[in-house]
Every structure is written in C-alpha cells, then in structure tokens.
Amino acid sequence: MLLLGTLPATAQNSSVFERFFANAVTFSKTFPREKVHLHLDNSSYYQGDTIWFKAYVVTATNNQLSNISKPLYVELLDQLGNVLERHIIKLHDGEGEGHIALTNTFFTGYYEIRAYTRWMLAFDDASYFSQTIPIYRKRLTHKESPRSIAVYNMDKSMAQRPLPQKDELEARFYPEGGNLVQGIPCVIGFETVSRDSGFVNLDGFLLSPSGERTIPISTIHDGMGSFMYTPREQPANVEILFRGRSYRFVLPKALPQGYSMSVANRETSFDVTVKRSSESLTDSLALFIFSQGTPHSFNTIEFVGKVSKTLRIMKSDLPSGIVRMSLINAAGHTLCDRFCFSYPKKTITMKGVSDSKVYTPYQKARYEVKVTDTEGKPVRNASVSIAIRDGERTDYIPASQTIETDLLLTSDLKGYIHQPAYYFEEQSRGRRKLLDNLLLIRGWRQYDITQLIGEKPFEPKQMPEPNLTLYGHVDSWFSKQQSNIAVTVLGKRDTIYVSGATYTDSLGNFSLPMDDMYGRMESVIQTKRNGKQKNRYADVSLYRNFEPGLRAYDWRELHPTWEEPVDTLALQQLVDSLTTNQLEANALQIDEVVVKGKKRHSTLKDTESFERDILAFYNIRKHIDKLRDEGKYVSNEVGFFLHNLNPLINPEGTQYGVNPLRYSVNGEEIQLPYIEKDLDMVETAMLYMDKFNRYAYSVDDNYRIQKSELTDAYTHLRVDTASQIALNKYVVRCAFKMADNWSSNKNYRPSRGIRRTVIQGYDEPKAFYSPIYPESGYFDSNADEMRRTLYWNPNLKTDENGIAVVEYYNGSYTTYMNVCAETLVDGVPASLNAFSYPIRKK
Known part of the structure; x- marks a missing residue:
C-alpha cells in the first residue's frame, strides 16, 4: 500500500538535511555554472565556405545571459578528433559572434564544432556545446556529386576519439534510479545499437532462469525502450532479435537490500515513489530536487511502518528544463537519482512571413519575423540571430538541434540525441512517455553530491575568466x-x-x-x-591547453539522412513555369553560332587518388607548443620527434614501417640532415604513400591536387626514381611546410632564455557580405554565386511592434527559402525554422 502525500512548500525540520540544503544553496551561488549555444548559419558546408555563428552564453540556473566569462573558445575538430582551429570570441553580456573560414580545410569529412568557456571545465561533468557538421568537397561543376566526402586511409596515430563500437549489436540497460534491489520491481530503460546502422528499433524477451521467454520487450523510439523487471539474486537474461538472429544479454546485478526510486510522469505532477527492501532498513532519507545544480526543495522520507512512500510534486512549482531528483541519506550519500523534464511555463513565439513562395535568380526578397510573449504581446528590442538559406540546396533534418533543446534539454544529458526538437513538438501523453524514456537512459549516471552539499571540499579545475x-x-x-x-x-x-x-x-x-x-x-x-x-x-x-575530453561520434552523425521538406514535384513545376515566363519576357533572337573552347583538364581524379594515399597530417607547430606549454622537453631531432608522434616512424626518421621515408620541403626533396635542427621552423607535415618516389603535390584554390615531378631542393633537378623502382619498395613521403622565413643555411635552435610561440587574442569581428543586385542589372563581382547562406545577421532587433524586417537578394538559382532564427528573451529561448514554400504534410 502506498502512502500518498503532498510535498510542502517549505522543508520539514531536519537539522542534517537542512544543513545539506543550505550548503547546496551556498555552493550554487558560489560556483554558478554556465551553458552555451551556438546558432550556425547553415547545416553543412563546402571547402572554402565560411561558418558564421552567434553565441549565447547563459547561467545554467535561469538561462539568463551570463557575465561570468568574457572569452568563449570555439573549436573546429576533424572527424578523428584533432583540433584544427581554435577561436576566441569576445562576449558582451553573454552574447558574441564570429566566423570560421574554411579556406585551409583540405580534408573533407564530418567535423565537430564545439564551444565552451574556461569556467565550464571547472567541474567533473563539464558541459559544452557540440555539433557535427559535414564539410564537402568543393563542387566545381554540376556533374560532380553535390555531397562528396573523401575516403582516407589514415594510420592509427591520427585517431584521437574513443574507439567505435566493436560488437555487431549492443544492448545497454539502465535501472531507474540507478540501482536494482532484489525483490523490488523496477523499470529498466534500454537501448539497442547496431555497429553498422546506429540505433535500431527491435523486439525481444525477458527470459526466465531456465531460459524460457516470459515478457516481450520492445524499443519504441530511436532504439530506446523500457520494461518492468523484478530482480532476483541471479541477474536475468534478455533475448534480442536482430536480422534473423538471437542475441542474449545479462541484466545488471541487483543489490541484496536497499532502496529504489521510481517516478510516474502525470499530466500535472511527478509522483515519486521510494521503496525499501525491508522494514529493518531505517536510514534517515530525504528527496532533494535540483534544477541546473541549484537546490529547489527537499522533503524527508517517513515510511511510518510501511515499505514505500510516494510524494506528489506539482509541475507548476518546478522551474523549466531538466529537474534532478536525488534520494540521499544522512551521511550525504546518493542512493537513487533520476532526471525528469519540466516544460516551460513562459514561452516566446516567433513567426515569419516571406513575400514569395519561390524566388528567381538575383530577385530581391523580403522577410518579416515577429516575436511575441506568452500572452501574445509583442517583444520589443529582442535580439534575433537569423539565417536565410537557399532551401533547395540546404541539407535539412527535421527537429534538429536548436537553442531550446540545447539550453533546456541536451546540455544535461550524455551522448548524442537524435532530432532533439522532436520531444518538444507536442506535450501529449505519448510524447511525454518518449521524453521520460530518453531521460531514463541519457540521464542515467552514478552521482556523488557530497561536494554540492558541503560534505567534501570542492576545488575547481579551472577558474572563471572575466577577461582574457x-x-x-x-x-x-x-x-x-x-x-x-x-x-x-x-x-x-x-x-x-x-x-x-x-x-x-x-x-x-x-x-x-x-x-x-x-x-x-x-x-x-x-x-x-x-x-x-x-x-x-x-x-x-x-596555461592555455584546457579543453573538454573528446567524445565518440554516434553512427547517425556520420550517416545523416537529409530530407526534402517540400513537395519536390510541385515545386519543380512552379520553377519551370517561372523559368519559362522569364525567358519569354527577355527573349532575344540570335543567329546560330558554334562555340569552340579548350577542354579543361579535371584534377578531380588526381585529388581522389592522392586522398587515398594520405597516411597522416600533423600540425607540428601546435604539437611543439603544447609540449612546451606542459613543461616537457622537445627534442630538436626531427626523426625522434616524428617517432613520438607516430611509432611507425623509426627514431632515426628513415623508415615508416618497412617502407623508406623520404622528405620534401615546400614541394622539393631534401635530405634529412639538412633539416635535422630546424624543427622549430616546421609548420605542418603530410605523410603520404609516394609509391616509387615520383611526385610532389600542391593544393590549388579549388582544393584540388596538382601533381608535379619531384625536384631537388638544392640542384632543382628532377629526382631520379629508377633506383627506388629497382628496390621494388614503395616510398612514404613526409612533406613539410616550413615557416615563410625559413632558410636551410640558418640555425634555428632555441636561444637562451627565449621561447618563440604564437599568442592568440580575440577574433577580429567581420561582417557577413550581402550582395546587392539593383534593377539596372549591375552584377556584384564580389559575391559568391554558389552561396547557400543568402543572408546572415546575428543581431537583428525587433521594433516596438515586435517585428524585424530583412531585405536581401537571391543567388543564381531559382529556389525557395529556408529561414532559421533564434532568440533569448529574459531567459526564455525560442527558435523558428520556416520555409517560404509550403512544407510537406507529415
């Protein structure tokens, strides 16, 4: 029998828990946490593009813009986890803007852009922004693939991220509250993940001790599900059916005795039930409720001769976002822990209106966005970040990452969340169930709150940065x-x-x-x-080498499924009619002519061939700086340094595995002794399979490889390859890019008492370039007519009616528009993802 009570507004008298609560309040005020969201101008990019972004940094407690930190660190990491670029953005009252030019990005792939303040890394469970974006090969002609990503054969020295899943199928189990206790029924969340297709929705069975099928179980969304289980002394097995085969997994082992906690997600309340395995367990217990690390309330648990107690927590009393419920004892130990979600009480609504469904090339366009509050009143002087994109050429995934999902949901959860906005689209019973299941799995962890409640000292790993x-x-x-x-x-x-x-x-x-x-x-x-x-x-x-730990990619991040949001057949009919009308209006009779031209040699095949030959790429300058920043000795011997980067290179620097290792500098071959002491002048190193010692490479403005015959750095004569062919061994080449002022005749050994390095300040602001095409026919030669982001403004302001208007020009294609806008008003995030052309009905 359950004893149902109402959680009082003020905490009950209990000196030890009152002290814990007071300490937690002090902790949250002394060490307020931050969160960050980046609004990107697009969902994918090409070599040579620019990533534009707006940063929102808030205090985690109430999502108000933060003034704790001024520098924000924004990094671009490659698919293997190597940091390629680091930018420092100057925040003004929690807001900042910046850009990352992809002009030095030769490698295509699925990149990670992440952002954090130094203060965010002060805690064990560091929170930071992370988003995966594809960077495609630059497309030069319509015949080339619109989404081309190269396949590389990099060696293991380049792989920095956690290892991917090895088993064909994995099933992971998460007991509600954190633990299983023998004899107490418990909900177990579970997820099923395939090695070659990511999460999969599957069926299975809970098995009896004798191996017979008993209770059917199923995942219900994105490979996640839950089932009820009463544990015994020996853990039960679960059978999962996948591709015609049966897989067995063992459930976690249960404690012989203890406490469990379950949460029933009602429409207006959370009913929290605490159970004990025996009346002989008489620990003093309290249920603490936290929001973003800030204590909200607590209530002591009195069983009064029963083995269970239920507390009703009204949702109207809770702050918005993730709510954490922790069952703790008088020693300050966390016995059970559970995440729940409280929907926002206040909302901000954004609506947009375009002046056309479809736009012809270089057509002037107008878009109006209106921002209103919960009562429908206009929000004046709201700061809106807005991106307007070529809808037909923009990669689209519905219900993707937004400012709401980042600040209210995913920043507190572990792992990749697929289409997080899906959980906010409605608040029906079914959707609440799916969201609760997500929290049961992605919010599951073993927590230690002894630092939070003052039972264990806390020393931040980093300190706040009010200035750079x-x-x-x-x-x-x-x-x-x-x-x-x-x-x-x-x-x-x-x-x-x-x-x-x-x-x-x-x-x-x-x-x-x-x-x-x-x-x-x-x-x-x-x-x-x-x-x-x-x-x-x-x-x-x-002391500048602080950064979050690397995370593993989810399969879906490397295999995104782009969708067509509109009816493409109806759209094409409309585009054809517009094109025909435009041609008729501008028709001009001309005589037949024959156009002759020289056929342009394509370097795409050479580029693809070279990409398959690449073994590794190192930013030598960055590696040296990091070692010296950490107080480590850096050998000036090139071979020995490369050996420490890549064990396949011998300490002498003459072999890569069984293959001879040759060197070139700025495209010309050089013998190792001539650069043996010049390590401080090396910028980057590219290792590639040069076959029989025959070519050098360079990268042109279109990110295509230009191959040329090797010449000697001193004689400038063609390098002889016959001797290497006779040995019948492929050569591995290490191509160095040296500093601009390097000379092989100078000595670059470190000087007494002097350290040479690169010091980085804030990024210099840069404005997004919006071309103008007047009716006079003037053509803006500075504009990139392959552009897909047609308009970007990180600080658009609404007027007294809550309205902001933008005017811009379409690019060189007939298309519809995709508008992505975001704002944060008094701690309430809001976003808009709209299309000028009617979207396809679900």
Missing part, C-alpha cells in the same frame, strides 16, 4: 621554480606590435592581461633575472 589573460610559469632547466624573474612578451603581426612585461611570483607563475589583443601574433617570450645582462636559462610553459 595569458597565464604562464617559469622553471629552471632543472625544473626548479623561478621567482622574481622578469618576463617580457613581444608580439608582431604585419605592422602591428604589442608588448608586455611582468615578474614571476614566489611559485614561478606570471600573468599578463590580453583583453585588448586581437588576432594571432608571432611572439617571443624572454626571461631575465632582474639586474642581469643575459637572459635566464629557463623553460617557459603557458
């Missing part, structure tokens, strides 16, 4: 801290110079403010003892 500051440390060559050392930093970019000076403290640490610095600068850090003429023999390390 360069932090560093000086050690002697014998790793002894150097105090009172003068540290001078000199930076140069083009004709701009910056400098700064300070002294190390008693622990050898120093800091220099950089809040007024923009861009990247080649810099020299000099150390000197005060009053001495010569530089100090010292190692300078910098």
